[in-house]
Amino acid sequence: MRIDPPGKVKPPRLLILDDEAMTGETIARIADFAGFDAQNITSPTAFFEQVTAWQPDILAIDLIMPEMDGVEVMAELARCGCQARLIITSGVGSRVLDAAARSASEHGLDIVGVIAKPFSAASLRELLHKAIEVEMNPIAASPGERYPSRGASVEDLEQALTLCQIQMAYQPKVRCRTGTIVGFEALARWQHPQLGHISPDIFIPLAEANGLIDRLTRQVTEKALDWLAEISSSDTARRVGQNVLQDVHLSLNISARSLGNGALFDAILLLCRERGIAPQRIVLELTETSAMQDATTSLDTLTRLRLQGFQLSIDDFGTGYSSMVQLVRLPFSELKVDKRFVMTATQSEESRAVIRSVVELGHSLGLNTTAEGVEDQESLDYLDGLKCDLAQGYLISRPLPPDKVLGWFITREAEREERRLAALSSLGLLDTPAEARFDRLTRLARRLFGVSTVLISLLDRDRQWFKSRQGFDVTETPRDIAFCHKTLERDELMVVPDTHAHFLFRDYPGVIGSPYIRFYAGRPLYLRGGEKVGTLCLVDTSPRDFREGDAELLDDLASMVENELARASSDGNDLQTGLLDHATFREQAEAACQLCRRVGLPMALVSARLEELPAINKRFGRDCGDRQLRDLAHLMTEVAEEADLAGRYRATEVTALLMGGNLEAARGIAERLRQAVVCSNDNQAPDLASLSPSIRVAELSPDEGPFEQRLEAAWQCHSRVEAD
Ligand code: C2E
Ligand code: CA
Ligand code: CA
Numbered sequence: 001m002r003i004d005p006p007g008k009v010k011p012p013r014l015l016i017l018d019d020e021a022m023t024g025e026t027i028a029r030i031a032d033f034a035g036f037d038a039q040n041i042t043s044p045t046a047f048f049e050q051v052t053a054w055q056p057d058i059l060a061i062d063l064i065m066p067e068m069d070g071v072e073v074m075a076e077l078a079r080c081g082c083q084a085r086l087i088i089t090s091g092v093g094s095r096v097l098d099a100a101a102r103s104a105s106e107h108g109l110d111i112v113g114v115i116a117k118p119f120s121a122a123s124l125r126e127l128l129h130k131a132i133e134v135e136m137n138p139i140a141a142s143p144g145e146r147y148p149s150r151g152a153s154v155e156d157l158e159q160a161l162t163l164c165q166i167q168m169a170y171q172p173k174v175r176c177r178t179g180t181i182v183g184f185e186a187l188a189r190w191q192h193p194q195l196g197h198i199s200p201d202i203f204i205p206l207a208e209a210n211g212l213i214d215r216l217t218r219q220v221t222e223k224a225l226d227w228l229a230e231i232s233s234s235d236t237a238r239r240v241g242q243n244v245l246q247d248v249h250l251s252l253n254i255s256a257r258s259l260g261n262g263a264l265f266d267a268i269l270l271l272c273r274e275r276g277i278a279p280q281r282i283v284l285e286l287t288e289t290s291a292m293q294d295a296t297t298s299l300d301t302l303t304r305l306r307l308q309g310f311q312l313s314i315d316d317f318g319t320g321y322s323s324m325v326q327l328v329r330l331p332f333s334e335l336k337v338d339k340r341f342v343m344t345a346t347q348s349e350e351s352r353a354v355i356r357s358v359v360e361l362g363h364s365l366g367l368n369t370t371a372e373g374v375e376d377q378e379s380l381d382y383l384d385g386l387k388c389d390l391a392q393g394y395l396i397s398r399p400l401p402p403d404k405v406l407g408w409f410i411t412r413e414a415e416r417e418e419r420r421l422a423a424l425s426s427l428g429l430l431d432t433p434a435e436a437r438f439d440r441l442t443r444l445a446r447r448l449f450g451v452s453t454v455l456i457s458l459l460d461r462d463r464q465w466f467k468s469r470q471g472f473d474v475t476e477t478p479r480d481i482a483f484c485h486k487t488l489e490r491d492e493l494m495v496v497p498d499t500h501a502h503f504l505f506r507d508y509p510g511v512i513g514s515p516y517i518r519f520y521a522g523r524p525l526y527l528r529g530g531e532k533v534g535t536l537c538l539v540d541t542s543p544r545d546f547r548e549g550d551a552e553l554l555d556d557l558a559s560m561v562e563n564e565l566a567r568a569s570s571d572g573n574d575l576q577t578g579l580l581d582h583a584t585f586r587e588q589a590e591a592a593c594q595l596c597r598r599v600g601l602p603m604a605l606v607s608a609r610l611e612e613l614p615a616i617n618k619r620f621g622r623d624c625g626d627r628q629l630r631d632l633a634h635l636m637t638e639v640a641e642e643a644d645l646a647g648r649y650r651a652t653e654v655t656a657l658l659m660g661g662n663l664e665a666a667r668g669i670a671e672r673l674r675q676a677v678v679c680s681n682d683n684q685a686p687d688l689a690s691l692s693p694s695i696r697v698a699e700l701s702p703d704e705g706p707f708e709q710r711l712e713a714a715w716q717c718h719s720r721v722e723a724d
């Protein structure tokens with residue numbers, strides 16, 4: 001756009017395109033009165049000529065015209081790099097107007113606003129003034145809006161490329177759930193010595209329109225890869241005291257126009273090789289529209305890139321119009337929800353609907369989903385609730401200059417660690433005695449995986465301490481030699497099939513000495529707030545395979561441990577019997593059923609019911625009834641050692657659930673219970689009411705469906721084991 005030299009005040013120019021001459025005239029007249037220099041045109045062809053010849057500051061465009069509709073006009077304006085500010089006028093409904101405005105700004109056009117016909121002179125004047133206010137006082141523009149860079153020319157940009165004046169900024173991407181850093185997006189920055197800061201929204205289209213984009217991408221890539229190599233070096237790892245940066249990803253923006261340029265991608269691959277950076281760590285971001293423009297060429301290029309190992313991301317997703325079919329065909333690995341939806345998530349139901357469906361779509365296609373433009377905690381929580389994988393935005397960090405990244409990272413990690421330790425300590429579990437609710441789960445894990453050792457390890461400041469351990473005598477070990485420390489650092493399942501074959505672990509004290517760890521698989525344990533407090537881990541003294549199904553199983557078990565962690569220690573227990581209360585039993589039984597369904601294990605139930613309890617309460621008093629229940633619960637716990645859950649599911653009944661147990665196993669328990677009841681009655685003072693529970697066993701089907709119903713169905717075909 002033309003900017004007049006200061007001091008010489010010329011009226012701003014307004015060019016109007018409207019097929020109705022009368023309307024155009026009216027707008028022109030109102031603008032004239034408001035001090036604008038206005039011209040009115042009815043045909044698109046003449047309009048485009050005049051845009052070039054007259055260089056207007058503001059354009060007012062009718063959305064609906066016979067020759068060419070407003071959306072096409074805008075696309076054409078964008079194509080010729082038009083920098084005038086835009087006002088959209090029309091008689092259509094406000095949703096269509098909004099959509100048109102979105103499409104215009106998506107095209108990189110500078111939209112001042114939309115105005116629905118019929119409009120008042122006042123509202124038009126208001127928009128016109130808004131258009132020139134920001135224009136004449138660019139500093140007042142809100143951040144992110146354009147800066148006074150209109151003056152930058154192709155020659156300036158060419159020179160900037162020659163002088164390597166394009167700088168980089170890096171914006172971190174983190175996991176929504178935990179805040180762990182997974183990568184950075186490289187963003188180009190141009191600080192012109194005279195013109196000042198020039199926004200990429202200006203110079204990228206300029207580069208694209210003038211055949212400079214591939215040169216720019218090459219420069220950006222080279223700088224970004226040098227930087228990545230540096231922050232992933234072992235030197236840096238020593239400085240920051242952890243290895244997380246060693247495998248962070250780097251996202252690069254690839255312009256639509258580069259997609260046909262095979263040489264560029266060869267160059268990128270070579271640049272990676274020269275620096276020893278695996279292409280797997282590079283994410284190439286393409287805008288949705290660009291990837292879909294020429295689906296066949298795209299498919300070829302993209303497939304090649306995937307085969308070379310690069311990850312591919314669809315940027316600004318939700319703004320284009322890709323069909324599911326196209327999406328499924330193209331080999332993407334990530335979907336990036338456009339920031340315009342994310343930034344408005346808290347205010348707009350529509351935005352939330354878009355985010356929700358994009359995240360769901362991503363997951364159903366097995367893609368990572370990233371939300372960019374996360375500006376507040378509320379939005380992040382919302383995204384986490386949707387199970388969106390990654391987040392990027394001002395809340396986490398603005399794009400940072402290269403030399404500020406490490407400092408930012410170190411400070412942030414220190415704060416997160418303090419929060420993590422606070423959360424761990426508020427659990428009140430450290431240095432407490434073993435608890436059945438955790439031991440039950442580690443026992444089950446040991447049985448299911450057939451490993452020698454299963455641990456629930458909590459990672460304290462300087463040590464790991466075991467809340468539950470099967471097959472291991474030590475209660476704690478130093479943190480720096482703990483496998484679990486590494487698992488938490490990586491923030492995901494860590495499997496070491498054979499420690500002797502692992503560069504890092506083969507020298508660990510626990511590998512070369514007792515307990516001679518040869519196999520390790522650990523899954524981080526998270527609290528509801530996302531803090532990772534420890535791991536559920538499997539250890540064995542011989543190497544093992546660990547398949548996908550195993551990972552799922554461990555995941556299920558870990559979720560059950562997390563359920564336990566979420567509950568304060570006394571909660572969930574029935575006060576009278578000390579067994580799980582109704583709600584907790586049901587919740588845990590549901591989780592257990594899911595797990596058994598997954599691995600195809602049978603399930604069985606044993607229950608003992610005091611049918612006479614109300615009568616006993618009446619005849620001998622409540623104390624007596626209470627004692628009977630307590631005794632029964634105690635006997636059940638004793639005889640049903642191998643049971644995975646025991647709860648007071650009904651007021652007069654205690655129930656034990658066996659995962660992986662069949663009817664036979666349940667009968668065994670029932671029989672032992674029967675004998676224990678006899679024994680207890682024999683040892684009791686003769687004047688007290690004797691225990692006479694009705695004991696029954698049943699198989700529980702692992703089908704889906706509400707637990708309550710399946711339990712009912714199970715009891716309908718139960719077998720009874722009567723106490724004497
Ligand atoms: P993009 O790829 O969608 O990049 C994200 C943009 O969102 C960046 O703007 C970033 O600074 C901004 N952003 C991130 N978080 C927030 C937030 O929480 N709130 C707000 N309001 N904005 C946020 P930036 O750096 O101005 O870049 C604009 C666009 O320019 C990029 O959009 C990308 O399309 C293009 N671009 C930047 N660098 C390059 C490059 O090296 N090559 C190419 N081809 N395009 C680039
Ligand atoms: Ca991007
Ligand atoms: Ca984007």
